[in-house]
Amino acid sequence: xxxxxxxIFVIIFISIILSLSLFKKDNKKNLPxxxxxxxxxxxxxxxxENVKYSSSNADGNEYIITALEGExxxxxxxxxxxxxxxxxxxxxxxxxxxxxxxxxxYDINNFDTIFSENIIIDYLDNEIRGEYLxxxxxxxxxxxxxxxxxxxxSSTLKTDVVEMNIKTKDIKFFMxxxxxxxxxxxxKN
Numbered sequence: 005x006x007x008x009x010x011x012i013f014v015i016i017f018i019s020i021i022l023s024l025s026l027f028k029k030d031n032k033k034n035l036p037x038x039x040x041x042x043x044x045x046x047x048x049x050x051x052x053e054n055v056k057y058s059s060s061n062a063d064g065n066e067y068i069i070t071a072l073e074g075e076x077x078x079x080x081x082x083x084x085x086x087x088x089x090x091x092x093x094x095x096x097x098x099x100x101x102x103x104x105x106x107x108x109x110y111d112i113n114n115f116d117t118i119f120s121e122n123i124i125i126d127y128l129d130n131e132i133r134g135e136y137l138x139x140x141x142x143x144x145x146x147x148x149x150x151x152x153x154x155x156x157x158s159s160t161l162k163t164d165v166v167e168m169n170i171k172t173k174d175i176k177f178f179m180x181x182x183x184x185x186x187x188x189x190x191x192k193n
Contacts, residue, residue: 084110154166
């Protein structure tokens with residue numbers, strides 16, 4: 005049902021953009037030479053403010069993503085580039101994962117999302133920070149990388165990558181370079 009609503013929204017939006025661009029093209033021919041400056045300053049935009057999408061998978065997990073602003077990719081209108089992104093993953097076991105980032109790239113077909121810059125993931129009493137996050141509700145996969153810091157109540161862990169299976173809740177930590185080690189610092193009580 006969500007895919008149908010999203011598809012209808014995209015079709016209507018594209019129709020409006022195409023209609024406006026055809027109208028603009030027809031009117032451009034009839035403009036007097038003095039009005040060329042006015043013609044250049046009026047254009048259609050592919051920016052959407054206060055974006056919100058939601059989806060769910062067969063396991064009962066729900067994914068809600070919001071952004072201050074979204075820009076539809078003109079070459080692939082299934083991709084939306086997001087700014088000031090917040091996401092909530094409502095897991096079927098009633099636990100929630102909260103994600104925030106400066107930017108995102110959202111695919112409206114499969115709901116896959118790439119988050120980038122200043123990423124914060126909050127899950128229970130755990131926080132994960134990093135610079136790049138690949139999330140797929142269909143693959144049940146959350147992979148965060150680049151300057152990753154994982155913090156819980158008792159320790160702080162620094163690594164290159166944290167990979168989480170949202171179905172099994174399994175978490176893997178690893179380094180790209182096998183010569184480097186994951187660092188773990190215990191918090192003093």
